[in-house]
Amino acid sequence: MEGAVRLEQLRVLYSGQKLAVSSGLVLALILVSFLSEVISLQATSSWFLTLILIGILRLWDASLFLRGAIEVNEGNHWLIRFRLGVYATAMVWASACIFLFPEHDIWHQTFIGFALAGLGISVAIGYAVDLHSAIPFFTAATIPFMLRMFLPLEAFAISMGFATVLFLTVVYSSMWRIHHYLIENIKLRLDSARRNTVLLSSEQRFRQMFERPVTPMMLIDKTSNRIVAANEAAAKFYQYSVEQLQEMSPQDIEMSWVGLNSEQDIGSHVCRHRLHDQSYRDVEIYVSALSVDGRDLYFAIIHDITERKRVEAEVFQLAFYDALTGLPNRRLIQDRLQSAIKHSCVEHDRGCLIYLDLDHFKSINDIQGHELGDRLLIEVARRMMDSVGYAGMVGRLGGDEFVVLLQGLGPHAHEASVKAAVIAEKVREVLSQPYFFESSIPSQTSLMLAHYSSSSMGVSFFGDALIPAAELLKQAEMAMYQAKGDGRNMIRYFDPSMQQALEDHALLSAELRDALLNDHFELYFQMQVDSAGLPIGAEALLRWKHPERAVVGPEKFIGHIEESGLIVPVGNWVMQYACQRLKEWQAHESSRCRVLAVNVSAKQFHQNDFVERVTTIVAESGIDSNYLKLELTESAVIGDIHDTISKMERLRALGLRFSLDDFGTGHSSLKYLKHLPLDQLKIDQSFVRDLTTDANDAAIVDAVIGMAQALQLEVIAEGVETEAQRDILLAKGCKYFQGFLFSKPQPVKTFEASWLR
């Protein structure tokens, strides 16, 4: 600021230079011509010439300054130049009292006095903007003359002296005041110029921003509710011209964000705006309040977020909805369920969760193909939605598991259970109706085939306590399993005894994990014999040496460890231990050629690295793998038939054999069977048990043996407990047996005592 003030001072001083110098010279000319009568021409002319010379230099200096673009930091230098010119002029005028002073000629002296006083006052005013110029000039123009006039100290001179001092005081103080006003004025001018510049540039910036081609912006008059300005981007976006927009109100484009003229209008809002072609776009609008020329305006910046919303909706759909059926997925169900439980507890309004699982869906999927399975699931979802309607939310947990979430069943348990039962029954009924799908055989696509399915449902109520959603899901699932256990196509309700079972289930999981860690599993062996009753091999059967209970059989826990995934490490252990025993037996002459059968569960077999694991274990044990047989159940072999065959063939290449366990209880068909590289079929003990009395079982056994013969497979019957059973089987063509009649499963020591004899 100081530098700018200095430049402005200089501008004032230099711009008055022409007038100051020329009027000074005119005054000097008048003075010298008047004094020519009393002062020598030489003195007057040399004095006047000096003044002219200085005057020319000063004018030249002024023109240099006024023409050049002077930088702020050069101000000091120019001020010094100016002051030097002033001082030189002042000296020449002061010298007039020496060289041009006519002794004893009072008139001429008075004239000089007037001239100098006039000059001094005009300079004092003219140069007041710089006191360092004004004071010295005024002093030099007046003081020497005063001293000269009044120094004799006569009475007249003394009183004149006082008057002069008064005159000087007035002039000096006026000079100071004028200087002060002038500087103040300069500062004010500069400040206002600066403000103007700032204002101008901010206006320019606003204009540039407003007119930016990418972002739609508008100014809306709050009072008249009209659009008063819009940029090109806004015009393009709304498909109008700027002029058209400026004649519209925000409502014409449905630009209502909250409701004009309210405090909440300010800020950002997500809403929909209508374009000229009547289509709608999702926008995020940022609104701020402006006051321009006393008008209250809204400044609105509009961002088109249609695409973002579409992507968000897609992500939401993917994250929370099932892709196949479009129903809410597990994540959304759990979330809604949790809120429902909370709401029910607060409002004392009960709700329930129906957990639904399709009966035998896996077989449909495996045998009829995934495509049909998918079509069935979609149809199930549709039927469920239709029958539940607005009464509740239908969701798909995954696979063939669905849920229905019902709320608002009332405050009383009985009333709630009746309402839930009505809806559950309706769903069960509708799902058990036949499903008609086009035939998947290309030549018969117009043929509609009927498929039958049913569902088992478990219902669990909420509203009493704030339980976690996962817990409630588990309860309903338990009840669903109960429905399955009770014969399927049923509805069962969760009750506290199931809770006990649920807790037992959790305890069992923990205990089984401990059993694996603490080496509490054991293998029993059961002999397999030929028609003469001679041992041909054995089956390894898993047992759990429970630390507190008696030895636990696999039926009690095998399902459990399959479900929890423990089957993989347990299965590995079984395989390792079995191979270890087989290696030992192969060292004995009597048992060298006997085959050891090991059970493999479906989950184990479907592990990606199943073949590699078995290969490693077999290699590490060093057995002759031709005597190792894997028993697979039908559920293990159906499914991805190609993968099953490939796995079986890779293991057969190592020498391993395969037996199909529990044959006849599953869903395998001849079509599948003939492709599988099997060695043996194992007649399930359920057919053997009543063989002597039940004609159906006898017929099934006949069929199995016939099938085995047709496929050139060995056949063995398990669960043979009596001579009569053995004799019938033998008569039907079965040559190999396993059962209590020959030996029970035994711990290794007992078993080997007779086995290795």
Ligand code: C2E
């Ligand atoms: P499975 O493979 O069909 O085994 C035959 C079952 O019948 C065995 O039951 C055996 O003890 C029983 N059994 C044999 N002869 C007779 C008889 O004359 N009368 C009667 N009533 N039962 C007889 P266990 O040992 O309880 O095993 C049950 C099932 O558990 C096995 O059925 C098998 O599917 C599974 N399992 C056993 N060990 C393992 C294993 O290490 N891994 C896998 N994945 N499953 C196993």
Ligand code: MG
């Ligand atoms: Mg078996």
Ligand code: MG
């Ligand atoms: Mg079996």
